[in-house]
Amino acid sequence: MEKHATSILQCIRCGEKIEVEMPEYKCRKCGGVGTLEYRVDYESLGEVKFSGEFNFWRYRSLMPKVSNCATMHEGGTPLYRAERLAKSLGLSRLYLKDETRNPTNSFRDRAAALMVSNMLDLGYTAAVCASNGNMGASLAAYCAKYGMACHVIIPKHVDVGKLAQMIIYDAVIEEYGETVDESMEKAMNLADETGWYQASSSLNPLVIEAQKTIAFEIYEQIGVPDNIIVAMGSGGTIYSIWKGFRELNDLGMIKGSPRLIGVQSSGCPPIVNAYLGKDESIESPMTRATSIFVLNPPKRDLAIKAIRESGGLAVAVSDQEILEAEQEIAKMEGIFAEPASSGTIAALRRLLDESAIDRGDSVVCLITGSGLKATDVLQTLSKKRKMALLEAEFSTKERILRIIARKRTYGYEIWKELGKSMTRAAIYQHLNDLRSRGLITVQVKNGRKYFTITQRGRRVLKAIDDIKVLL
Ligand SMILES: [Zn+2]
Known part of the structure; x- marks a missing residue:
């Protein structure tokens, strides 16, 4: 058996030290909530050499001791x-x-692995946590694998994918509060009433x-x-x-x-x-x-x-x-x-x-x-992004097309209508592009090129208008 650092819980607010098996979250002396933190005694370790596979459990000697090892191959990430x-x-x-x-696509799997290991050590069969999403999804998966009940208190705004994970891993989900701050109060009360393992990430010092x-x-x-x-x-x-x-x-x-x-x-x-x-x-x-x-x-x-x-x-x-x-x-x-x-x-x-x-x-x-x-x-973003792309490409071309849609016209007139803001060569380049895409046609009359919008050109303008309405 590898050597393990001794660790105790200490309150970061009042300094109270407590030696407990269970990762408590309330300081017995000052009443601080979530103020207890593990302190590792490095003296007890001697020289540290990490060994074994490159994954989470490689560092087990520097974590509070657990005998069981609940794992789904977490950590060791690239x-x-x-x-x-x-x-x-x-x-x-x-x-x-x-x-x-x-395993469940977030860093919280590390915390879930250690907490569920701790639950196995202590004989717990149910856990509760307040979560914005990732912790709930991780805990639900590890609880599922080790046959434990998982209760997750979520606030109003939770990402759909994380909720889907909690549901499929069979967690009991309860919505409580606008933000996770309120959900945490609820999770604290529930753990106190039921004796469930407290796995909220801000409360359990193993996290x-x-x-x-x-x-x-x-x-x-x-x-x-x-x-x-x-x-x-x-x-x-x-x-x-x-x-x-x-x-x-x-x-x-x-x-x-x-x-x-x-x-x-x-x-x-x-x-x-x-x-x-x-x-x-x-x-x-x-x-x-x-x-x-x-x-x-x-x-x-x-x-x-x-x-x-x-x-x-x-x-x-x-x-x-x-x-x-x-x-x-x-x-x-x-x-x-x-x-x-x-x-x-x-x-x-x-x-x-x-x-x-x-x-x-x-x-x-x-x-x-x-x-x-x-x-x-x-x-919302992808809509905006698509529109930004459309606008970048169409800004000038769209304006030229709209000028031509109003009346048949020629290059010099278009250049004037655009405020003479660009070279005439650039305008002819745009006109060529519009023509090659079948949006306008050209007729030569008295040595001058006249441009007319096509049916396809009108449909494109209408499509642009429709997208703008959607946004
Ligand atoms: Zn304290």
């Missing part, structure tokens, strides 16, 4: 060098940590321990990068990664640490506001990046600690920027990322423009989950 995306951003080294490759393995993997894959960019909802994920690197430091395995950069949507940026010292109240909060839609982030202070201690930054980007980045990642790197984690690329673009990140730096963006879980978001 870290891709994103060369095309890097080139378009003007950056030398960009990597994407692809957590979509986990941070499981997620810190992402840092261990990045370290094994490329060493210590200059920057890691992470989307922030509750704030727990960025802190987990910070904790992972800090532990590698404490173990003497690395020196220094990456700067941790946290990203939120400008539609709901409580951690960014707190970091910048801004007024924290958010008027009509909303973001389509539902997995980071958290109004009162339970791990806010820990996220800010990770950012400050690593010399990092916090940035808010718009939903529009997030969705555009999602398409960039897909079309340049072949990865379909969920909106929240696409925000990391939007933030990177911004920070490079502001020279807050050096173009010679190495950057890792954490891709937390698959975009297939959140395809509902893409519907």
